[in-house]
Amino acid sequence: MNNRMGVMIAIIFTILHVTTAHKIIERSIENENTPAARIIANSVNSFSADFNGVVFQDKPKENLICSSLSVAMVLMMAAYGADGKTLEVMNKVLHVNNDENVQKNSIQSFISQFNAMKNVQLHLANKIYVKSGLEIKPEFKMITKTTFQSEIENLNFSNSAVACEEINNWCEKQTNSRIKNLFQPNNFDDDTSLVLVNAVYFKGNWARKFDVNETKLMSFYHADNTTKNVPMMHSVGKYRYADFPELGARIIELPYESTDTSNAVSMIIILPKYINGLQTVEKNLHKVNFTHFLMGDQYEVDLFLPKFKIESKIDLKVPLSTLGMEEIFGNNANFTRITSQPPLKVSKIIQKAFIEVNEEGSEAAAVTGLQISTFSMPIRSEFRIDHPFYYYILKQHVDDEDDTGIILFQGRCVDIE
Template identity: 40%
Template sequence: MLFKMIILIVSALFVTTMAENSELQIVQSNGLFTNKLYNILARKEGNVFFSPISAHAVLAMSYLGSAGSTEKAYVSSLGLPSLAATADGYEKVTSKLNNVPNVTLLIANKVYVNKGSTLKENFKNAVVNKFHSEVENVDFASASKTAGVINSWVEDKTRNKIKDIISPNDLNADTRLVLVNAIYFKGNWQNKFDKGATRTEPFYLNDKDTIDVQMMHINKKFNYKHDESLKAKVIELPYTNPEVSLVVILPDEKDGIKDLEKKLEKFDLTKITEGTWNTEVELALPKFKIETTIPLKDPLNEMGLGEIFDQSKANFSNLIEGQEPLYVSKVIQKAFIEVNEEGAEAAAATAVIIVTLSDHGTEYFLADHPFIFVLKYGPTILFEGKCVRPKSGDSNIAPTGKPVADPLAHDIHIKLED
C-alpha cells in the first residue's frame, strides 16, 4: 500500500497560557526538528533551504495514524507530544498561521485517499478538525491523472512556485494515502531597500575566491547584536508585520560558516534574536534566490525515524480500515525563496507516501560571504537556509570571470510502501 504526503512550508507561533501548552510543545518540537534537519542537510556543499514547519506538519499527520513502536519512534526522534496534544497544538498553529495580518502567509493540508479505501474515523476527525485538512478520494491506479490533481493543488496553494511535487512514478495501485501540506509566504520589508543603491560587488566563496553579486544597501535602525559565543553578527529584518522577520547570522570570518554551523548545533534558534538591540546599521545584503528539492528518507532515518520506512516494523494501523500493512516509501520536499529590494517570497511542499506493504552608534553588517538565515513568525521557524553562492537571476560570475550555472538546489523525497 502506498501512503503519500506533500507538505508546503509554513510557520508557527508563540503561546503563553496554560490552555496553549500543546501549541508551545509543537513550536518547541519544530525548533528541535529544525536544528537536527539543518545539521544533516548542511553537510553537502552548496546552498541549503527548507521549511521545517512544512515537513514537521506532514510528519505529524502521519504520526496520528501510527501505533506501537512506530508511534514511539515519532516521539523520540521528533520530540512530538502525545497524539492528542499534537493534534490540539497543530489546530492552534494552523489557525494562527492563516491569520497573520499585513503579509501573505498561507498553510494548507490535504489528504488524498484511494477510492477503495476508508480512513479510520479517529484519524479522519483529527486531520479534518485539527489540521483543517480536506479529504478527497482519488484513483491512484490512474497515476498520471492523480499526480496531476495533486500537483495542481500544490501549485495553487503556493502561487505556482512549487511544481511537480509528485511524479506519476510515485503512485500505483498499491498507493493508499497521500498527505500534503503546502505553505506560501510573501512579504514586503518594513524598510525597503532602494533599488538605486543596488550595485555589483564581490561575494567571498571562501577567504580568497569571489563572485560578482547584486548587493543591496540600506542604512536604518534594526535589531542587531554581535554574539561573541557564536563569533557572528545577527540582524533581524522585519516585514510589514514586525512579528514576521528574516534573521541573518553572519560569521565574523569570511570562511567561518562551518565553525558557525558547529556552534549552532545545540543552539535554540527560536531564541537567536535574544540580546539584540535596536540601533543604526549600515547593511549590505546580496539579492538571492534558492530552489531546492530534498530527499528526506536518509535524514529522517538518521534522526531515528527509520522504522516508518521498514516494511517489517512500520505500524500505521490507525490510518485505514482493514488489515493492510502500511509503510512509508518516500518523503518529498520542494522549497523556494527569493529575497530582493521589496522583500521576500517563499514556498515549500513536502510529500509522504505510504504503501501497503539600545543605540551604540552605526553598526556595519556586510554580508559579503556565506551566511545562515531564518524566516520566522514569533518563535516559530518557517524556513531556514544557508546562502553560500547568491543567485538573483542577474549576472552570476565565477572567480575566473566566466558565468557559472548554479541552480542552488537540493532534493528531498520520501515515499511509503507496503
C-alpha cells in the same frame, strides 16, 4: 519587472504503502497550563534543531532552503495513523510527549493562528489523497479534518497521469503558482495507497525598504577565496544586530512589514566573521538562544544585502532514518490507525522549497525592547553580507507569560546564482 521580496515556499509530500501491527504507547500529560499553540511550537523547534543538524551536514557546500516546520507537520499528521513502536519512534523524533488530546488542541490552535497573520502572506495547508477503494478509519478522518484542517480526497493512482496532475494542481494553488509540476506520473503506481501533502507559503515586504536605485554590483566572496560580482542591495536604518562570539559570527534581524508586533515575522541573517566560517557557525547554532537578541534595541546600520534566489529538493528518507525514524520505512511499520486494510509503510518523503529575496518593501513601525549583546554599538556600523551566510525566517509571538518564536524556513547561501 515583477519584484518578489522574501517569497518562500516549502512543499513536502509523503507516499505510504504496505505493513503490520503493535501496541499503543502511554503518553503523559505535561505542561497543562502552557498556552495551546506554544506546545506545538516547542515540539517543532526541538525537532528543527535535530533535523537541521542532519540535513545541513549532508550538503555542506550547497545553497540550501528547507522548512523543518513543513516536515514536522506532515509527520505529525501521519503519526495520528501510527500505533505501537512506529508511533513511539515518531513521537520521540518529533519531541511529542503530551496527552494526545492536548496535542490535537495545540496543533489546531497553531494552524489557526498561523493562517491569521496580517500584512504578510503566511499560509499552511494540508491535504491527503487516498487510493480509490481504500477504507480509511473514521477517527483518522476526523483528526485530520478537525486538527490539521485537511480534506481527504480519493484518487485512482492506477491512472498515474491524472493523479499526478491533480496533486500538482493543488501544490501550485497553495503556493501561489511558485511550485509547478512537482511530481511526475511515474511517482505513482498501483501500490500507492496514500499521499500526505503539506505546503507552507510565505511572502512579505520589508518593514524598511531597499531603494532599487541603491542596488550596485559588488563582490561576493566564496569560501575558496574566489569572488563574483553580484547585485548588492543597500539600506541605512535601524536594525537589531549583535556579535555572538560563541558562533564566531554577527547577527542581524531584518523585519517584515507588520502592524502586529506580537506576531512579527523576520529574517535573521547569521554572518560568519571569516569567509570560510560557515560550517563552524552551523555546528554551534544549538548553543545559542536568540530570545534576548530579538527583544533588544535597534542601532543605526549601513546594510549591504545581496539579492538571491535558492531552490532545493531534498530526499528526507536518510536524514529521518539518521534521527531514529527508520521504523516508518520498513515492513514492520504500523499505520493501523489509518486503515485495517493492506499494511502500510512510508515509501518516500521529499521536500521542495524556494526562496527569493530582493528590494521590495514598505515602511513600518520598529519593534523595541531590551538589548543584551556582547559589545558596545557605535553610532553607525556597517553590516556587509558579502560571503557565505546562514538565514532563518522566524515567526515571533509574544504573550504575557513568555515569548515564543517558530522557525518557518532556514537555509544557507554560499553562492549567488
